Amino acid sequence: MIDPDVELQIPPKPEYVALVRHVVGAAARMGGLSPDLVDNVKLAVSEAATNAVTTTRRANSEEPVEVRAELEGDRLVVLVTDRGSHDEAVRALETGDTVPSSLDFSFERGLSLPLIQGLVDEFEIEPRDGGGSVVRMTIIETEPAEPDAEATT
């Protein structure tokens, strides 16, 4: 079994969310999660990272967003930490207000939280000591695949 634990920091910029998704998705795959769950992990971590990046930018901060993924037995725990405003992070998550919109063509909002909740087994967002937020998501594997199996993704 390859130890799939990963930890990375990204600048609070939208173009780095894809990097988070691919690294955490690869860790989930190496950890033996089934292809369906790997897809769920990639989407859930993208949503959380998008929210963290947006919240950090709204605080006019350049502080990095931190992402950790740890396999604990049959479950993958993903932590996404930002140093923006916790109240703003909760508000943005609940309203889906994650995209700065200057064009006359509104995004439908409020889709992020229901999506995350439909993808992961456990979800919580807590204030971080020293400011900001920590999102903790847990995905539980119920049908283990062969570790390192070729995924269809």
Added chain:
Amino acid sequence: MNLDLETSTHGTTSVVTLRGEIDVYTAPRLRQALIDLVGQGATDIVVDMDKVDFLDSTGLGVLVGGLKRVKSNEGDLKLVITQDRIMKIFDITGLSKVFPIHGSLDDALQSP
């Protein structure tokens, strides 16, 4: 990884063909493409997601925004979805009941 976006016209229908990943970084380009189409008078739009590898809530939001816009002009925005992992996202959010969804571009173009 990025998003390739092509628009074409089939009769009176505008088709947006997507290839790649739709997220917070790339969704604004899809939004702009839909704005441009609506601005040019398009009322019937098909968004072909056969080659979409990834879609998140910002992408969903853009599609819903596009649907609302064409609906207000008596038009429609149909989706071509061929992959379970993309369909799953519409099911979780309830949007599979909101969009007309087709299994192929031909099917989408032929439906009324």
